[in-house]
Amino acid sequence: MNPAFETYIQSLTGRDVTVIGVGVSNAPLIRMLCSAGAIVTARDRDPDLPREEWDDLGVRLHIGGNYLERVGGDLVFRTPGMRPNHPALESARAGGSRVTSEMEEFFALCPCPIFGVTGSDGKTTTTSLIADMLANDGCTVHLGGNIGTPLLTRAAEMSPQDVCAVELSSFQLMDMTRSPHVAVITNLSPNHLDWHHDMDEYIAAKNRLLDFQKAGDLAVLNGDNPATAALHGRGQTKYFGRHMIHDDVIDGLVPVRDIRLPGWYNVENVMAAMTAVRGTVSDEAILETVRTFAGVEHRNQWVATVDGVHYYNNSIGSSPARTVATLHAHRGRVLLIAGGRDKKVPFDEMARLLPNHVKVLLLIGEAASQIEAAARGVPNCPALVRCGDLTEAVAQAHRLAVPGDTVLLSPACTAYDQYKNFEERGRHFVELVGALQRSEGKA
Secondary structure (H helix, E strand, O other): OOHHHHHHHHHOOOOEEEEEOOOOOHHHHHHHHHHOOOEEEEEEOOOOOOOHHHHHHOOEEEEOOOOOOOOOOOEEEOOOOOOOOOHHHHHHHHOOOEEEOHHHHHHHHOOOOEEEEEOOOOHHHHHHHHHHHHHHOOOOEEEEEOOOOOOHHHHHHOOOOOEEEEEOOHHHHOOOOOOOOEEEEOOOOOOOOOOOOOHHHHHHHHHHHHHOOOOOOEEEEEOOOHHHHOOOOOOEEEEEOHHHEEOOEEOOOEEHHHOOOOOHHHHHHHHHHHHHHEOOEOHHHHHHHHHHOOOOOOOOEEEEEEOOEEEEEOOOOOOHHHHHHHHHOOOOOEEEEEOOEOOOOOOHHHHHHHHHHEEEEEEOOOOHHHHHHHHHOOOOOOEEEEOOOHHHHHHHHHHHOOOOOEEEEOOOOEOOOOOOOHHHHHHHHHHHHHHHHHHHHHO
16 A cells, blocks of 8 residues: 555544535545544535435535535545635634645645646546556556546555546646646636636636646646746746647657547647657657547547438537637538536637538527627627527437538536536437437438
């Protein structure tokens, strides 16, 4: 076992620990704390949270509307979606609690080098590319973080010879006090302004990835993105961008045509990953990864071709900037399904792109009216169809599309008005397209 982690586990015995949020990352954490002998209180806003497992483990549950009343204990783990300065956490600190997070504790206990990735777009793809490049060079790689897999509970099995590839969101970074050995910021554009007070706070949270680096660490930044080009690390800094491409070959190594993922933004993701690992792994491992990497679920993912129409799932496209980048990746006219809960980010830039890229705009969710208003404000606005939900939108797209068209789910909004998360929304889209395929097969 990782000696530092073993000592940490022993220190938890008998301690009063509160975990806020019983979600994907915190459920394994709660189990780990219980197995260490901690006295665990779990708090969650969901009044219908299943209790059986937690009751069996002896976890004290506070759920429903008053779940944040009198938060305290020796140690308090905040959920990433909770602001670090939330009054409940400030009250806990005042009462003597140490407030932390699963990711903060992991960074303190990880025995091996960490490649950390953040940015407004491309985080998951870049993190996955880095992990594959390292693995293809023979490294034992632990992939996780905001990508969906918690890492603290896996620290016991890690050794100094391993490597971690970690995706980090601005929510996770806001109160971090440690930085990764290699820090990658893919780009910065307006995002999550429904949660952050303003763009300055959002950039400051992302920049925190660099704030605690040491002289021997590496920062990898997008030289073509004004916000990231203005940043620099505390150790070595490398900028990736168009300057790396000569005669359609990246950095003298990777022909652009070898990249299987569509769109310029994926060329940038490859450049970011290459810059992060080059010198650590062999050029052969980099080339193998680029030539075989076919993408990540919900990220401009080809789903099927039905009646000659191509269906793509970009449910991760939860901001206008992501949708703009994805539209640029598709040639020809697109039937775009957009809408959901907006992040208080303007849709103007996306609207200006619609006349040249979108044949039909199918709108769903709470933000449908805002997107429609922005679309109608540009000349040559495409056809607009208001739909009650995603099911209706897919059915309408199927009716309106002709062979050669592309139906693209890239909502430019979060999924929280109708789904638990973007993954659930994306899976529903895939299921709906699957039903069209089955109908085609019966025709």
